[in-house]
Amino acid sequence: MEKYIGIFLESYSGYFNYLKSEILYWKWDNYFYGLLSISLIVWLLEIAFPWRKNQRIFRKDFWLDLFYLFFNFFLLNLILLIALSNITATLINDFLLLFGLELQPIQLFSIEKLSRPTALFLFFIISDFIQWNVHRMLHTFPFLWKIHKTHHSVKEMGFAAHFRYNWMEPIVYKSILYIPIILIGGFNLQDVFIVHFITIAIGHLNHANIGWDYGIFKYVLNNPKMHIWHHSKVIPNRNGVNFGISLSLWDYLFRTNYIPKDGRDIELGFSDDNEFPEDFLKQEIYPLKK
Numbered sequence: 001m002e003k004y005i006g007i008f009l010e011s012y013s014g015y016f017n018y019l020k021s022e023i024l025y026w027k028w029d030n031y032f033y034g035l036l037s038i039s040l041i042v043w044l045l046e047i048a049f050p051w052r053k054n055q056r057i058f059r060k061d062f063w064l065d066l067f068y069l070f071f072n073f074f075l076l077n078l079i080l081l082i083a084l085s086n087i088t089a090t091l092i093n094d095f096l097l098l099f100g101l102e103l104q105p106i107q108l109f110s111i112e113k114l115s116r117p118t119a120l121f122l123f124f125i126i127s128d129f130i131q132w133n134v135h136r137m138l139h140t141f142p143f144l145w146k147i148h149k150t151h152h153s154v155k156e157m158g159f160a161a162h163f164r165y166n167w168m169e170p171i172v173y174k175s176i177l178y179i180p181i182i183l184i185g186g187f188n189l190q191d192v193f194i195v196h197f198i199t200i201a202i203g204h205l206n207h208a209n210i211g212w213d214y215g216i217f218k219y220v221l222n223n224p225k226m227h228i229w230h231h232s233k234v235i236p237n238r239n240g241v242n243f244g245i246s247l248s249l250w251d252y253l254f255r256t257n258y259i260p261k262d263g264r265d266i267e268l269g270f271s272d273d274n275e276f277p278e279d280f281l282k283q284e285i286y287p288l289k290k
Helices: 002-024 031-048 062-097 116-140 142-152 159-163 169-183 189-207 215-219 224-230 249-253 280-288
Strands: none
Touching: 031 062, 031 159, 031 189, 062 159, 062 280, 116 142, 116 169, 116 189, 116 249, 142 169, 142 280, 159 189, 189 224
């Protein structure tokens, strides 16, 4: 027990010190100022090129979504994910050691010998495809949908809606996203950082009040005109459409794409969203309630 308490405390202190250094000292791969920069740029684009011109700059739930953005990006890691993942890994390893086994990564192949652009592209494609499948799962299984409802409770789209999600959602995503990292070796932190911020920028734009579809590239890149139909209150089936995270490619390949008309003024949400709580704490515990 003492060992696990030590891991718990070390995880928290280590991440707290890391977060403090991110805020106090700027460097090119700084997560804190990277997120700030992307958010500010996309918000200015919203103001300069508004798609829904009657939507206020400080739209409905703007401040709630802004809090979600910083909570989910920084505080959730500090409160839960870092220590939990470290303790879980240690518990599994200790359990296997009881049987003379040891937790070892199953590496199918390594990308170390590939050029860096090729390695980055491969990591981006694989991780995006896995996330697309996880996203479909969130819409298919009832309990996972209860978790995902928080994200779909957005009634007016804006860049910060990208990070409105329940605390359980990244646990689902991160658990499954470890698969490509375990199976494909050779990644370094800079590679993960670059891919991570590309996906954040695309995700911010997808939720922004901007009427872009990127022309011919709309069949490859997810975009605001496509993603707004994912948030539509009225959908053509039971489980949803347009599940793309960064890429729309998977939706076109597997025929889950749906853009019947210009979706600028469609109603957003889900069928029983009038019963969904509006404040942060109640939204966070919603999946645990009967």
